[in-house]
Amino acid sequence: MSRAGFGQSDTVGHFRVHNFPQDASKPEPNQLKLSTLGVGTYLGNPDHRTDDLVAAAVIESVLNGWNVIDTASNYRYGHAETAIGSALDALLSGGAAQDFLQEHEYGSDTTRDMLFIATKAGYTDEAFVKRLVEDRVIARHDVVNGHCLAPAYVNASVHASLRRMNLATVDLVYLHNPAEAQLQTAGKSAFAQKMTEAFRALEALRTAGAVRYYGVATWDCFRVPPTDAGHLELEDVVAWAKAAAGGGASGLVAIQLPVNADMVEAWSEPWQSVNNESMTLLQAAEKLGVKVFTSGPLGEGDLVSQAKGRLDGVFGLRDLPATAQKLLQLARSTPGLPMVAALVGHKAQENVVGNVAISRISPIKPADFLQTINDVRTALGRKTVHPKA
Structure with missing residues (x-):
């Protein structure tokens, strides 16, 4: 799975090269050139009209x-994956494998190996669960808590996702909020066993x-201190994956x-531990060889409403006219080698056009990021951040 053709003319830093592991027969790293912005598909009604908007937004984003x-x-309820399948059917109709960037412009021909597609498994659909229980694939x-980590369920969920997206292989599958859904109910020891079996x-x-790679998508567990009952150590997650792989290199990446702008814990708080050394989540990810994708750059719209008209005086964001653009640029510029992409959902044409325009400017320089945020x-009336590690 090579993406060496991506972004040869990318002069603004919209793409970054990341080393991902190959399979056991090819131990050399797989260099992927991935965009610093990614399209998310979370919000919206489960109807065909929204499907069309999501598919159009995915196509426009990729192009x-x-x-x-x-x-x-x-x-x-599965409509997001179906919409992506429709978008891929349209995008992958081109037959030529050309570089994604052509003389500073984006090419129109797209092939499967140009795209990095991630989905998630864990939250259940009652109709799907009922069928699996009746077929004795899983037990009730x-x-x-509306969530399942049983190996048979993970397997069935992934295959259902592949069917909806019309894919033979998906690049990354996350276990979806496993700690948030099950850690405190199961207890640490039983939860570790469940995670190992799911891995x-x-x-x-x-x-x-x-599946090419896998990981864990979260909301709270990596953002709360070790004293919180919902806290999860990334070092433990990596160890569980290694155990699942028989003690060797795992597919957890x-x-x-x-x-x-509100959720800064990943880079500001030393709440993770690696080899008994305290560090931030991003530092732990770098030490452990784990990539980081970030979500919620607009706070599901709440941050945009709160920040409207209040960020125009922020020097590092002056060139971006819209509040959403400013917040997205900020999230996308989060410094750290593990940082891959900020994911944002967009459907309305004006939002898609505004957001994709950020592809043509450079992220905020790491040296300027702390001052900018x-x-x-x-401007938002929040306390300033002073990283402790």
């Missing part, structure tokens, strides 16, 4: 240089060629968590 696409099996008690199912899917937080 403007976004090659990261994120979804989940439960987003809009495997479902906890073992994902390893089997990798061997079968249905990424995590996802929210990062925005503190200027934003001051």
Whole structure:
């Protein structure tokens, strides 16, 4: 799976090269050139009108240089994946494998290996669960808080996702909010066992060629302090995946968590530990070789409403006219080697056009990021951030 042709003319830093592992027979790293912005598909009504809007937004995003696409099996009750399938059917009709960037312009021909597509498994659909229980694939008690980590469920969920997206292989499958749904109910020891078994199912899917990599998508567990009952150590997650892989290199390559002007814990708080050394989540990810995709750059719209008209004086964001653009640029510029892409959902044409325009400007320089985000937080009436690690 090579993406060496991506972005040869990318002079603004919209693409970054990341080393992902190959399979056991090819131990050399797989260099992927991925966009710093990715299209998400979370919000919206589960209807065909929204499907059309999402498909059009995915197509427009890809044609403007976004090659990261994120979804989940439960987003809009499966409609999100179906919409992505429609978009891929349209995008992949081109027959020529050309560089994504052509003389500083984005090419119109797209091939499957140009795209990095991620989905998630974990949250359940009652009709799907009922069928699996009737077929004795899973037991009713495997479902906890509307969530399931049973290996058979993970396997069935991934195959259902592949059918909806009309794909033979998906690049990345996250276990979807497993700690948020099950950690405190199960307890640490039982939860570790559940995660290891779910990872073992994902390893089997990798061997079968249905999944290239896997990870964990989260909301709270990597953003709360170790004293919180919902806290999860990334070092433990990596160890569980290694155990699932038989003690060798695993397919766990990424995590996802929210990062925005309000949610700064990933890079500001030393709440993770690696080899008994305290550090931030992004520092831990770098030490452990895990990539980071971030969600919620606009706070599901709440941040846009709060910040409207208040960020125009922020020096690092003056060139961007819209509030959403400013917030997206901020999230996309989060410094750190593990940082891959900020994921944002957009459907309305004016939002899509405004957001994809950011592809043509450089992210905020790491040396300027702290000042810029503190200027934003001051404008929003928040406390300034002083990283402790």
